[in-house]
Amino acid sequence: MNGTGKRTKRSKSRPEDELPVVPDTKGDLFWEMNKPGSEFKQNVIGIVVVRADGSIGYINPYLASLVGESPAEMVNEPLLDFVAERDRAAIADVVKDCVSGKRRVAQLESTVTHKSGKVVDVFIDATAAIFEGQSAAVGAVIDISARKQAEQALADSESKLQTALANMSQGLLMLDAEGRVLLFNSRFTEIYELPQDQMQPGMAMAEVMALGAANLNMRDMDPEGTTAELEKAIGGGKEGYYIHRHIDGRNIAATYRPMRDGGVVVMFEDITQKMEKEQALADSEAKLQTALTNMS
Structure with missing residues (x-):
């Protein structure tokens, strides 16, 4: 929120990080958006559909909540605006490859940024799909923050143990x-x-x-x-x-x-x-x- 009581607008991603528009490719439908029960309102797995131009075509409430927004606030916005800057290039490459057909499936660990500034660790399972009649990338996203914190705690504990043993x-x-x-x-x-x-x-x-x-x-x-x-x-x-x-x-x-x-x-x-x-x-x-x- 700024001094006028309005929510501060997120800074846009840098031009060099923008996802390119790629040619349309053929592929199987990932799902039918108008089919009853297909709204993807899961509360465990996040779903996001990214168009060839890098904008968000669809996002479910769970994934939107990870960045502190509502789906309505995120649809049609650039995906990279919600990705931690250090991970933008990697996410851009995955979306580009899925949209172009270079890769049908891609998996990676990444981060998203909550509007409070908190960085959330996520695991992404991306796949190529057709959305609104055009090639797109669909990502299934899982919050792995707890796992990463546990791994870090274990690593810290191991480091302390080794230091204690060495001394x-x-x-x-x-x-x-x-x-x-x-x-x-x-x-x-x-x-x-x-x-x-x-x-x-x-x-x-x-x-x-x-x-x-x-x-x-x-x-x-x-x-x-x-x-x-x-x-x-x-x-x-x-x-x-x-x-x-x-x-x-x-x-x-x-x-x-x-x-x-x-x-x-x-x-x-x-x-x-x-x-x-x-x-x-x-x-x-x-x-x-x-x-x-x-x-x-």
């Missing part, structure tokens, strides 16, 4: 109820000096241990014993903790926690410095006690 100071390994890898982070492969490009979801724990055993820094590990330890944790419903010592002198602590589905999450931490400090403190206390004893 963890501990190594993480998640196994399913059958002992196969579901998830791991880069810190896990760093701790065990595993080739990250060879670690894959779906690997059995025995395969992971075999991969690690091939590394000199892990040759003192007991693959069968470690695997057996984790197998007891899987489905056991109990938490556990163990420490193993590498040939290079590092001490790695592994804490495992069960998951509801029978799998297990294992956290790995290099506690070498921690143990060295604890040992140094213990040695210092022992020396102090010895000194005090000798003074008495």
Whole structure:
């Protein structure tokens, strides 16, 4: 609405985006417009008929509502006036191809613009047809905004998860109820000096241990014993903790926690410095006690 109380007129599409008038082509009738019950007043699927000159010949109430208009306000208006600018060229090509007969059917994801400025994601199934005795393009339109939002939310969640995993100071390994890898982070492969490009979801724990055993820094590990330890944790419903010592002198602590589905999450931490400090403190206390004893 403008200051006079009248609805603001939409800006027209740019000349270079206007749909061309193409020669008439023969084709089957898509439907008979005057046939009873053929008004396409669906409330789930939008229907639009576009003439060769790019104007809207017919639009059902549902699709008109997606852009905040009524069918009467949209009929005879350029279709591209209601399409987001970034998608106008693609929509123009689809209409042109359908009208000219180059394509009988076309499917694509696109957007329409609500008069409030909101962009609505849609899926379009376009087909060639005859309307008012002339070649035209008919589009069946579905609002996929909810799906796109869910996909974006999932992508955002995945991105946050990967960021969190990459910044963890501990190594993480998640196994399913059958002992196969579901998830791991880069810190896990760093701790065990595993080739990250060879670690894959779906690997059995025995395969992971075999991969690690091939590394000199892990040759003192007991693959069968470690695997057996984790197998007891899987489905056991109990938490556990163990420490193993590498040939290079590092001490790695592994804490495992069960998951509801029978799998297990294992956290790995290099506690070498921690143990060295604890040992140094213990040695210092022992020396102090010895000194005090000798003074008495």
